[in-house]
Amino acid sequence: MTAVSTGVVPPAGSVSTTLVIEGLEISTVHVGDTRPLVTDVTVSVGSGEIVGLVGESGSGKSLTALACLGLLPHGVRVTKGSITLDGKTVTAASEQELRSLRGPKIGMIFQDPMTSLDPCFRIGRQMVEALTAHEQVSKDVARKRAIDFLGHVGVPEPAKRFDSFPHELSGGLRQRVTIATALLLDPHVLIADEPTTALDVTTQASILQLVHRLRDELHMSVLWISHDLAVVAQLADRVAVMYAGEIVETGDTQQIFAAPKHHYTRGLLDCATHRHRGEPFGFIDGSVPEPTEWATGCRFANRCSFADSACLQHPEVTGSQQSGVRCHHPRGGGATS
Amino acid sequence: MSPLVEVRDLTKDFRSRSGSGARNAVDHVTFQVAEGESFGIVGESGSGKTTVSRMLLGLVAPTSGSALISGIDVWNSPKAERKTLPGIVQVVFQDPYSSMNPRMTIERVLLEGIRSQTPRASRAAEAERLLELVGLPTRYAALHPHQLSGGQRQRVAIARALAMNPRVLIADEPVSALDVSMRGQVLNLLADLRTQLGLTCILISHDLGVVRQFCDRVVVMSKGQIVEEGDPDRILTSPTHEYTKTLVASIPMLPPSGPS
Numbered sequence: 085m086t087a088v089s090t091g092v093v094p095p096a097g098s099v100s101t102t103l104v105i106e107g108l109e110i111s112t113v114h115v116g117d118t119r120p121l122v123t124d125v126t127v128s129v130g131s132g133e134i135v136g137l138v139g140e141s142g143s144g145k146s147l148t149a150l151a152c153l154g155l156l157p158h159g160v161r162v163t164k165g166s167i168t169l170d171g172k173t174v175t176a177a178s179e180q181e182l183r184s185l186r187g188p189k190i191g192m193i194f195q196d197p198m199t200s201l202d203p204c205f206r207i208g209r210q211m212v213e214a215l216t217a218h219e220q221v222s223k224d225v226a227r228k229r230a231i232d233f234l235g236h237v238g239v240p241e242p243a244k245r246f247d248s249f250p251h252e253l254s255g256g257l258r259q260r261v262t263i264a265t266a267l268l269l270d271p272h273v274l275i276a277d278e279p280t281t282a283l284d285v286t287t288q289a290s291i292l293q294l295v296h297r298l299r300d301e302l303h304m305s306v307l308w309i310s311h312d313l314a315v316v317a318q319l320a321d322r323v324a325v326m327y328a329g330e331i332v333e334t335g336d337t338q339q340i341f342a343a344p345k346h347h348y349t350r351g352l353l354d355c356a357t358h359r360h361r362g363e364p365f366g367f368i369d370g371s372v373p374e375p376t377e378w379a380t381g382c383r384f385a386n387r388c389s390f391a392d393s394a395c396l397q398h399p400e401v402t403g404s405q406q407s408g409v410r411c412h413h414p415r416g417g418g419a420t421s
Numbered sequence: 422m423s424p425l426v427e428v429r430d431l432t433k434d435f436r437s438r439s440g441s442g443a444r445n446a447v448d449h450v451t452f453q454v455a456e457g458e459s460f461g462i463v464g465e466s467g468s469g470k471t472t473v474s475r476m477l478l479g480l481v482a483p484t485s486g487s488a489l490i491s492g493i494d495v496w497n498s499p500k501a502e503r504k505t506l507p508g509i510v511q512v513v514f515q516d517p518y519s520s521m522n523p524r525m526t527i528e529r530v531l532l533e534g535i536r537s538q539t540p541r542a543s544r545a546a547e548a549e550r551l552l553e554l555v556g557l558p559t560r561y562a563a564l565h566p567h568q569l570s571g572g573q574r575q576r577v578a579i580a581r582a583l584a585m586n587p588r589v590l591i592a593d594e595p596v597s598a599l600d601v602s603m604r605g606q607v608l609n610l611l612a613d614l615r616t617q618l619g620l621t622c623i624l625i626s627h628d629l630g631v632v633r634q635f636c637d638r639v640v641v642m643s644k645g646q647i648v649e650e651g652d653p654d655r656i657l658t659s660p661t662h663e664y665t666k667t668l669v670a671s672i673p674m675l676p677p678s679g680p681s
Contacts, residue, residue: 140600284465285627289671311601314673341676355601356675358630361654365634367605371570
C-alpha cells in the first residue's frame, strides 16, 4: 500500500481533495471465482485540479473511471478499497444514492459522442432531461439554461442547435454537447474518458482549451483519462500512469515529463516523441499483458531491459501518494539504473 | 522517367440521396509520386485523403480526372491491363480487426491473393517467408486473427500486401488503431521494408509528426483540396497556408524531456 493519505501534505494550489480513490481493486466475480482486473489503485483529485490518468488499452483506466460512477458492467465489482466523493463513499452507496451523485456531484464524458447521445431525440430534449431528472425546474428555465451552456462550451447558434438531432452535428460539436450536458448540473468532479480520441487535432485543441477555461471559471476537478501523453502534458496538473491494472507512477506533470522514474513511463514518452526524418520510431517491445497473464512479480518486467531477479517480487509504491513509483530499479537515484 | 503514381485533376462528388446538391469529397487533386519515394497525405477526417486512396486502388470510381499507376489508368485502361494492378499496388488498412476474415487462418489470409498461382506444395513455405519478412514467428501461420494482438495483426496485414510483390504500398492510417507502445514497431517495420524491397509508399495519416519522420514529401488536404505541398520539415516549421498553420498549432507537443 501507499503512504497513508492523511499524512501527505497536498501540493500548493489544491485546496481540498474532492475525489479520493484508495487501494481500489476491481474484479470479475463468477461463482466462486474472483479475478482481479484492477489492483491497488490510489489516486486523488483535488478541488480545481486536473489529474491525467494515462495508460494503454487494457491497463484498467476506463474501469477505474466507471467505478467512480458506480457504473461497472454486470459481473464486475469493486472487491477492495474505496472511492470517496466529497467525503461520501461511492463504493458503499445504494443505487438510489448513486443516482443523486451522478450529475450534480460527478459528471462523465465518454469517448464516442455518437454512442452517448440518443440518435432518436433532439439534443435539447436530452439536455433538458438530464436537468429535470435532478432539479425541479420548469421547461422554459431548463431550456434557457441548456442553451446558455451550449453557448458556453462554444457551440455556435446554440438556440438553433438546441433543436438539432445528433447526426446533424459534427463530431466536435457532438462532444461539446455531451460536455455541456455534463456541466448543466454543475458537478464537482468531471471524469473524461478519452473524450478527444475520436476527434480531429484541431477540434481536440479547442476542447482542451475549453476544459482549461471551465476549470478556471467553475473551479471544477477533472480526472482526464487518455492514452496520449502529449494531450495530458498540455492539460494536467498531475499525472498517474497505469499499466496492467495498477498505477506505476504518479507525480507532477512537469516532473513526470522531465524526469520519469518508471521505465514504462520513459518508454511511453519515447513512443510519443517525434523525431527527424529517417530516424527510427520509439517503441516498447512486447505488448500489454491480459489480466490472466500478469506476472506475480513486476508486471512490466518482461518488457523492461532493467529487470533482474529483484523484479520477481511484486514492487510496492515508494515515495508519497503525490509522487510515487512502483519499481525496484527506478530511474535516477536507483542503485542499478 | 515518368512517375510511378500520377493523379490528375482527380475529383469525386458524392450526391446526397435526395439528389439535391453534390459534395466535392475530392476536388481536382493532382500529384505525382516517383518510384521509391515515400509520400504522405495529411488531413483531418472528411478531408478526402482516404477517398483519394480508394480511387487509386480502384475501389471508388472518380467523377472526373484520372489516376495512373505505372502508366496504367486505374479506371480507363483496357481490362487486361487493369487486371495487373493488384500486382503493382497493395494496401494496408487502418483497422486490423475488421480487415481480416476471422474464419481464415493466418496462412489463408496471407495467401488469399496468390493462392491460385501458388502450387499447393509451396504454399506453407511462402506463408513462412512472409511471416519472417514482417518479424512474426512462423507458427502463427496456423492461428486465427483473433489470437493475435493488434500490432501483430497489422504485421500480418503488411505481409498480406507484400505477398503480391507490389511496387506501391498504400498505408491508410496504419497505426492509429494501435496502442502507443506498438505504433513505433509497425512504423519501423514499414520503413525497413521500404528500403529493403525498394517500395514506393503512400502514407495517409492525420498525424503530421509521424509523416514528418516517415515521408520525403507530403501534401496537406482540406475539404477535398490540396492546400499545401512540400518537405514535411518545412511544413511543420513554417507552414504557409492558413489551414496548415491551424493544423500545426493544434498538435499537442510533449515538453522537452530529460536524457533517455
